[in-house]
Amino acid sequence: MSKTNASRNYKDKAKTAADKVAALGEDIDLSKYVSSDEKPPYRDNPSSLPSKAKKQMLDAGIMLDDTSQRSGTYIQMDNTPVHSSVSQDGVEVMPVGQAMEQYDWMADYWWQAVAVDQDKYTANIELNQYSGYFIRSLPGQKTVFPVQACLYLAKDKLVQNVHNVIIAEEGSELHIITGCTTASREETGLHLGVSEFYIKKGAKVTFTMIHSWNPEIAVRPRSGVIIEEDGLFLSNYILMKPVRSLQMNPLVRCVGDNAVARFNSVLVTGEGSSLDVGSRVILDARGAKTEIISRAITTGGKIIARGYIEGNAPEVKGHLECRGLILGEKGVIHAIPELKGNLAGIDLSHEAAVGKIAEEEVEYLMARGLTRDEATATIVRGFLRVDIEGLPPLLAEELKRAVEASEKEVM
Amino acid sequence: MLEIKDLSVAVEGKKIIHDVNMTIQNGETHVLFGPNGAGKSTLLMAIMGFPKYRVTRGSISFKGKDITGLTVDERARLGIGMSFQRPPVVRGVKTSDMVAACLKGSEDDDAIGKLADKADLGEFLERDINYGFSGGEIKRSELMQLLAQKPELTLMDEPESGVDLVNIVLIGKLMNELLEKNCPIQYRKCMGLIITHTGHILDYVNARTGYVMCDGTIGCVGDPHEILTTIREKGYDECIKCYLGRVPTHE
DSSP states (O other): OOOHHHHHHHHHHHHHTTTTTOOOSSSGGGGGOOOOOOOOOSSSSGSSHHHHHHHHHHHHOOSSSSTTOOEEEEEEEEEEEEEEEEOSSSSSEEEEEHHHEEEEOGGGGGTSSSOTTTSSHHHHHHOOOBBBBEEOOOOBBOOSSSSEEEEEEEEBBEEEEEEEEEEEEETOOOEEEEEEEESSSHHHHHHHHEEEEEOOTTEEEEEEEEEOOOTTTEEEEEEEEOOTTTOOOEEEEESSSOOOOEEEEEEEEEEEETEEEEEEEEEEEEEOOOEEEEEEEEEEETEEEEEEEEEEEEEEEEEEEEEEEOOOSSOOEEEEEEEEOOOOOOEEEEEEEEEEOSSOOEEEEEEEEEESSHHHHHHHTTTTTOOHHHHHHHHHHHHHHOOOTTOOHHHHHHHHHHHHHHHHHHH | OOEEEEEEEETTTTEEEEEEEEEEOOOEEEEEOOOOSHHHHHHHHHHHHHHHHEEEEEEEETTTTTTTOOOOHHHHHEEEEEOOOOOEEEEEHHHHHHHHHHHHOOSSSTTTHHHHHHHGGGGGGTEOOOOOOHHHHHHEEEHHHHHHEEEEEEEEOTTTTOOOHHHHHHHHHHHHTTTTTTTTTOOOOEEEEEEESSSSGTTTOSSEEEEETTTTTEEEOOOOOHHHHHHHHHHHHHHHHHHHTTTOOOO
């Protein structure tokens, strides 16, 4: 099929889903948001961005003044790429539109891990102006420093449409930090984002996403991941700043033998926020493994923490761990762990716990001389500490800093 | 000095111990014997100040100050420490975090490492506190934390339970350090109150006073080795009977 035909095909499919209400999450009225023809200027040097924007981006893990510890950078403001660059051989970073022009084979990856007609949000991206990043690690190439990508919502009341494609070629190693944030701390806005990941044989991808929105923003990411033989996908998601409504439930398919997917999510929310965050992993090949770990804290908002593991092949293994803390009088945490085994010889398990901090633990620390507040803070800090296996020390350190920086707001 | 006068304690409205009198002078270690359910642990918890253990009568004084109304952390900062029999697992809080909290940042950088070496817990520092610890590991971890905390009064609930023979030697060593047993008595400040069922710990830690608790009060006071011999030979009933009618007084 020619490029034009394929594109028309997706547009047609998208049109059929333009009003399709998503399976999960509050329905967002798209007509309440605006589009924009404004195109912020391209910047060769990302550190020339206004300091306020840079500060917001820094809160989401994006460093623009010193990029020595990054192998590439992509910045998108609203629906326009304003910077993309690489500083290491073996990795490609560019706006997804440019990749479509450059590579005929992009069609093999376009809307293949996420369905264009999944719901009105995926459809809206295809039917309107969008952009996104294309990040690819070349065969056998291992990046040391992460590629950073920032999706920045600059204009008030805007709907930001994002479509990303990430490809880790055979035997490569790729680390990505994505920071999503907004200029305004009080205006409404809507972020829609499709991310399609393709992890080839023996490749390893760590994907760290930090969300730093405002209390009026709605967010609907749609991610799909396909992992081939011996591939590894490690996802870390951190949301510690207020957001009005966020729903996502990425789908990973382990299609190659011994493919591994790991999810770690840290969710902290307060009054007025509603989160519905899950991870789904389908273990379709022999020896595939997954671990889904989430930590949720509410000081007044509602969190639905989902997890779904399906075992369809021999010797697969999966574990789901979901723990929630309710601090304060209000707040709801609803843990929904699901396991589905479709044959014998698989090993799937889950543990979920929701509650307040155990008084016995607080008193134990108090007996060592800590005040009640110090003891509570120590326990909360420990609760949020997710030790991520396989994460490079540099990233682990940055992640730790990001969690610690937000901790103060929780206390 | 710890001074307990006419103490009665209730848990969830139910009176568990009553009319307890006890004085521990600086540098002394005392031992509490008694059958299950006698109220020994309740007495320790009440001295430490856990809110569930409500003092309904009497008073507890420590270092000349009435501490009956103080919270757990206030008592800990005043110099009372406790080795828990079954401490909770606190996920995400590492053993090293606990030791650091006990040290309050007042020591050299390697203080945690040195304490861990002493308690043979070097490999446990990065593990969540008490998570998957064996009986002996819990005891050593508790004592390691107390060595960091340096309390003047240490309360220990069955330090030898669930501990094998190799571990008990090390535990005895750690306890002796905590209670300053190597320091001449006239210079020794640290006090101890130890609950023991088996008395094994007496082979490792020197104690000069023993009590038998029964039905929520102290039934007798005496030399802990003598008390232990009586209990071993005749059981608790005989031990208490022997002192029946004797007013519990401190020597």
